[in-house]
Amino acid sequence: MSVLAVGLSHRSSPVALLERVALSGEARLKAMSEMAGADAVNEVMMVATCNRVEIYADVDKFHPGVAALSELLSWHTGVALAELTRHLYVHYEERAVQHLFSVACGLDSMVVGEGQILGQVRAALKEAQQSGTLGRVLNDLGQRALRVGKRAHTETHLDHAGADMVSLGLLVAGRHLPAAAARPAAPAEADAACPHVPAGAGGADGVAAALPRPQALAGQRVLVLGAGSMSALSANTVARQGASSVVVANRTFERAARLAECLTEAYEPLRSRAAAFDRAADELAGADLVISCTGAQGLVLTRDDVAAAVARRGGRPLVLLDLALPRDVDPGVRDLPGAVLVDIEDLRQATAEGTGDVAGTAADISAVREIVEEEVAGYQAVRRAELVAPTVVALRSKAQTVVDTELSRLHGRLPDLDDRARGEIDHAVRRVVDKLLHQPTVRVKQLASAPNGGSYEAALRELFDLDPHKPDAVTLIDPATAEEG
Secondary structure, eight states: OEEEEEEEETTTSOHHHHHHHOOOHHHHHHHHHHHHTSTTEEEEEEEEOSSEEEEEEEESOHHHHHHHHHHHHHHHHTOOHHHHHTTOEEEETHHHHHHHHHHHHTTTSSSTTOSHHHHHHHHHHHHHHHHTOOOHHHHHHHHHHHHHHHHHHHHSOHHHHSOOHHHHHHHHHHTTSOOOOOOOOOOGGGGSOOTTSOTTSOOTTSTGGGOSOTTTTTTOEEEEEOOSHHHHHHHHHHHHTTOSEEEEEESSHHHHHHHHHHHHHHSTTOEEEEEEGGGHHHHGGGOSEEEEOOOOSSOSBOHHHHHHHHHTTTTOOEEEEEOOSSOSBOGGGGGSTTEEEEOHHHHHHHHHTTOSSOSOOHHHHHHHHHHHHHHHHHHHHHHHHHHHHHHHHHHHHHHHHHHHHHHHHHHHHOTTOOHHHHHHHHHHHHHHHHHHHHHHHHHHHHHHTSTTTHHHHHHHHHHHTOOTTOGGGOOOOOHHHHHHO
16 A cells, blocks of 8 residues: 555646646545546545645555546546646655645645645545545545644744735735725734634634735725635735725625624624625626635636726726636636736746745745654654554464464363363463564564665565465464374
8 A cells, every 4th residue: 555646736737727627526526436446546535726636545556546546637627638647746655745744834835834725635634534535544644744734834934934825816916906095903803813714724823914014905895706715714814904895705695694794793894795696796896806716617707797897997997816726707807908817827927936925934944844854754654663563463363373273282182181271271372472472573563664664574474474464364284284293
């Protein structure tokens, strides 16, 4: 059993391809189910965000595992395998573990150190568990990755040095917003994060609360499309940055209403309300900034929607921040006078150019990498120790068989022994065997946890002729041969 990672991200793929590979919830569950049922694949977990689609699997063999995951990803996304493989990266065993730990820490994110990825890894674990594709190997690995991510954020200042995707998006989009009359700063008690923002996705103790310009959106009117975790984080962030009003539009109106009510309570005197999703286009004319991250599979705002809104704004620019993958906003909006579209491709370019204080310091990044290396070594040591366990079971099973056979032979030769004598003999023989095996089995587990420790397990199997995969079918002593001895 070995861990395999196959995926593509903002580092390896253009955003247009990531958009095509993005699967909806139901489609993702179906794809994972078929992957877990493929030959050589035992377990599957998929981490899907606006910046990456990664499949983690427990596989029996490397090449069949890569082929199965790649072909099924191609089949379910409709992207030709030849096109897909040009952008796929593959990590195996220790490198796969290291990659997942780095992802969980935010080291591989577009914005280094962002905290949202930790919540996304947690969601991927839960989704795989619900789909029945998560087993012991990936569950242990995923839980360990969450632990590593938490260590990175509590033991270093990487997240404070960086910014999340929402904060970066607002930093870039905010450049195109006209200055507005500053509104009073929100009272201190309003720093409590809205409960609709999930753990690991930002909040008062996360990146959003540590922005360098807390009133960067003073007086701006914001429309948020969607009410999921990214939308809730966006709404909280703009409220914390001084927006004068926030309108939330979501397909489930009740969810939008809950988020709007939460914002009003947490950020007084902010004005917030919910709007029907099918009337979202009608809300454009009254907004200065639109943030969209719905997770829809088609466009939410068309070029015509935005053009109609711009025509009613009397020359005031409309800025749209599209954080969704696939896109929510028609790319044709870029050609409209009076409208500015900022999407993930723009954020990637901004990151490459080093826009703003969005990169963690070298010291923090180095410290997190050390944590990752330490945790990878610890995980590998535990895995190596676990792998020797079947051999130890086989050894003890074989010893038990030998003891049972020899005691049976002895009792057959000495039929006149009373029960007390038989019991004493049985107890003495079993204690001798247990004592002889104790030190070697303890020691081989310790040695197996070290690099190249597998050689000790191999030696044990060779010396005692063991089959660790079939402990109940270990070599038996032939009673006839034992009698001859």
